[in-house]
Amino acid sequence: MKRFLRRVLLVVLVFWLVVTGASLGYNVFTDDRATPPPGLQFVQAADINTRYQVWGTTGPPVVLVHGSAESVGTWSRVIPLLAATHRVYAYDITGYGYSERKGPYSVEHLAAQLLGFLDAMHLGGVGQPRPILVGHSLGAGIAAEATLEAPSRIAGLMFLDGDGLPFPGGDSVLRHLIVPPYRTTLIRLFLNTDSLIRKLYDDSCSPGCPPLENVDEWTRPFRQPGAERAIWEMLSSGDVPAVQPDRLARLHDVPVPKAVVFGSLDTQGGSATETAARVGAPAPTFIEGANHLTLISDPAAVATAVEALSKRAVGPS
Numbered sequence: 633m634k635r636f637l638r639r640v641l642l643v644v645l646v647f648w649l650v651v652t653g654a655s656l657g658y659n660v661f662t663d664d665r666a667t668p669p670p671g672l673q674f675v676q677a678a679d680i681n682t683r684y685q686v687w688g689t690t691g692p693p694v695v696l697v698h699g700s701a702e703s704v705g706t707w708s709r710v711i712p713l714l715a716a717t718h719r720v721y722a723y724d725i726t727g728y729g730y731s732e733r734k735g736p737y738s739v740e741h742l743a744a745q746l747l748g749f750l751d752a753m754h755l756g757g758v759g760q761p762r763p764i765l766v767g768h769s770l771g772a773g774i775a776a777e778a779t780l781e782a783p784s785r786i787a788g789l790m791f792l793d794g795d796g797l798p799f800p801g802g803d804s805v806l807r808h809l810i811v812p813p814y815r816t817t818l819i820r821l822f823l824n825t826d827s828l829i830r831k832l833y834d835d836s837c838s839p840g841c842p843p844l845e846n847v848d849e850w851t852r853p854f855r856q857p858g859a860e861r862a863i864w865e866m867l868s869s870g871d872v873p874a875v876q877p878d879r880l881a882r883l884h885d886v887p888v889p890k891a892v893v894f895g896s897l898d899t900q901g902g903s904a905t906e907t908a909a910r911v912g913a914p915a916p917t918f919i920e921g922a923n924h925l926t927l928i929s930d931p932a933a934v935a936t937a938v939e940a941l942s943k944r945a946v947g948p949s
Contacts, residue, residue: 678748699769703729756785795902895922
């Protein structure tokens with residue numbers, strides 16, 4: 633038995649050395665950072681250097697808050713439709729896109745970035761126009777928290793494919809089970825597997841989305857300095873950017889017009905009907921045949937829903 637145990641330990645040790653050596657070698661070989669695209673605009677939003685863009689010249693302001701693993705570019709199909717009648721603002725949430733990575737990645741910190749962005753854009757203050765907030769997926773929780781903290785600054789709030797609640801399952805054990813250098817290897821293997829990225833895109837976006845031609849548009853932000861550490865902090869932390877149910881329910885009594893818009897096939901964003909009842913919104917709008925990425929698959933329907941909320945909030949544009 634002792635001889636058998638020694639052999640088992642030897643096999644385990646050799647396996648660990650091989651896997652660790654392979655991981656370290658892979659990390660060295662793939663340690664190349666991507667440069668940001670040229671011409672990006674940044675502004676200080678609270679304590680975060682924030683990438684943003686603005687479109688349109690007139691009309692009620694609309695601020696777009698993207699979801700997990702997204703960025704300003706994810707709104708590219710919706711923006712031209714909204715910009716015809718609205719001043720449209722979009723920014724990269726810290727931890728994603730090209731904004732500065734700066735934790736903690738809690739809903740309070742991300743809502744502070746959003747409210748700081750409103751300050752920087754001169755929105756929602758005394759004598760300033762109040763914006764419609766459109767939060768997609770994870771962004772719905774950020775927009776909801778910002779509205780709860782400063783309801784007088786917000787003209788309207790839309791939950792797009794997101795209920796604003798924490799993901800089920802509680803705290804993650806990933807931080808305890810996977811340590812360096814393996815976490816770096818896993819992240820890079822994922823980012824370097826185009827077929828997996830395309831499958832996740834198709835699963836979230838089909839059937840109405842265009843094919844994902846350029847995977848680099850989605851993965852390039854995660855090759856920026858500090859991105860891998862931010863990814864791991866977000867994956868391994870139980871403090872996810874979402875609003876607890878009791879707090880979210882306080883929106884029911886906040887006198888801000890609200891809308892809930894979901895793809896009819898969406899199984900990732902929670903329950904649209906329960907969300908509408910919880911926050912005091914009218915019956916939800918379902919985009920028929922759409923999945924979780926309605927902003928890509930059905931931009932016209934999303935723009936129409938935003939316009940309808942804008943008319944309820946501030947009148948015809």
